[in-house]
Amino acid sequence: MAPGAVLLLGATVVLQSASLREAVTVSAPVYPWIVFGAGLLLGWRFNRSQLAVALAVLFAANRALAAFPPDASSTGRTVFAAIALLLPLDLALLAWLAERSIVLWSGRLVLGVLLAEPLAVALLLRPELADLARGLDRVFVSVALPWLRIPQLALLAFVAALSLVGLRFFTRRTVIQSNFVWTLIAAFLALNSGGTGAASTVYLTTGGLLLVVSLIETSHRMAFSDELTGLPSRRALTDALLRLPEVYAIAMVDIDHFKKLNDQYGHAVGDQVLRLIGTTLTRTEGGGRPFRYGGEEFAVLFPGKAAEEAVPYLEDLREAIEASSFVVRGRDRPTRRPDKPVRSAGGRKSLSVTVSIGVAEPDDLDADPEDVIRTADQALYRAKRTGRNRVCS
Template identity: 35%
Template structure:
């Protein structure tokens, strides 16, 4: 049985890693699921709950098996949870668990000395830490390329787990580090889930749900502007969806830089600007500056494919093209209109801008 000093950190590690695992399952963060499965099993081993053989065997098992499994998970491309590769890792984890539970006392020292790289002239804890830190480096390298929160978080988690492998760590110290790693994973999963719910993945701006919640909590006078990219469907048909995505990202960057406003992606090629504490005069000036900045932008496009691959009537554009926006602006006065009425007024003003030839600002 584990000692009292080992029991409480071990129990906390199991509970925190289990909670993080459930959240990762719920939000389909499959790489995090696989990492947390290994971490939860390692936490159980450290607590002596799984083996019933005390923290020392659990600590040995963590250093023997977890590093290889974590390196495999970090190196593999992320796939659906029940993909063959993931099932193979789960099978290896089940084998490691069985060995930890069932290996006789006289056999265990031989297994312990064989994993990992028992022939190396150094402590197995150092070897285990090196393997886990290599897995962390893989995740961080992937983060450098993809810039996703979960890859960065998994890199941090694995760094903490790597420290837990060091020879100076006893079961209670390793369990405390597993608690820290689980908390990092929890924060990352919740943050990624928030972004999935409230941030548009393409533009990187808060989405319509975030706008609705912001307006519901907002009081006082403010101005709202609806921004629409002119002739965006034609732009997509002529230059392709990849160029269209680049155009939307470029427009989003200009909206984000608009002084005194919070930008939202409303849907499709439509955006919204919220000017809190601003009157329509200052908001209109900001919208005019925004319109001019966007009209001065150039979007790089590639030549359309020749022959049958090109849509009828589409011209092969290459080099740089420009986009423009139409903007409808309305002010919310607490004595006259609510947030819904202000949005409707801004939408009507947007249609006025389109009717006036586009690439202009109109008041509602």
């Protein structure tokens, strides 16, 4: 189950629990200040303006609903209807806004719109605009929906926003876009609960918590994952070395003639080769855990296995890489498919690569894993000197 679904389900269970009702009532007013305060601080610290602005929008909605309860006056009802209409659209807009766009004219335009919204709502509260304000709560279709507590116009806004954010998720497939979807659902649950009380506060703040979680998860992934290959990075390897058992083996894998390949075909093809190797390494058997070590070099950990036990799996890996091939994309190939494609006169060139592998194990229980890596590197150099495309231990 998605983390967003788990958090929302947990919030629902807490709200429905009679034994926790008093605790929820006491803690609900404090919950937003903790989550949104921490989230805004993290957004600033990690330079995530998109998420920081989204958190500010959610917090502003929460404070406005607390200041103008919808069941207290016509003013409260107008504020509620305006928030129910604008909040989903704002979140959808921010979900589609690229991080770097915040500092561009498009981002400044979005920020200007967000800052103008409170002024627009304040204008709607003027007596001469009462008819326009009532239009936010207008019933367009006479259908009995006893479960629906938000205006029909707001429901349309949520459907449109959910469609847009869902499309953004399917095109980007990032943790942030996924949690924007769940944040929208949390906002709907908050407003459909009436916009007041503990339920509204808990759901809105949980929506903010989802964005904070995505910020932390994304930052962790950037620190511990290699963007090009998708493998765990060298920092992740350093962390994994701290938790190795007494028996283990470390293999160092290096792509043969990689510099020559880069010079001949260009860095784009070099990146393609690195991705191919990374994908193949993820299929290492025997419990091998691959990491991007740097440049064209990779590391594979075998916890619980001696070097001799790891060699057959490394041989299988070497053979799988040797047998794989891919078509080189021509430097003059257009980035978009033309209406009438023209086949290159030179045909398509297929390229295959090989790797050399060195593997080592600790010589005693107190051996430093970094020393084992150096020993594996020496074995790798022997594999290079003796003809490449082989495993040495």
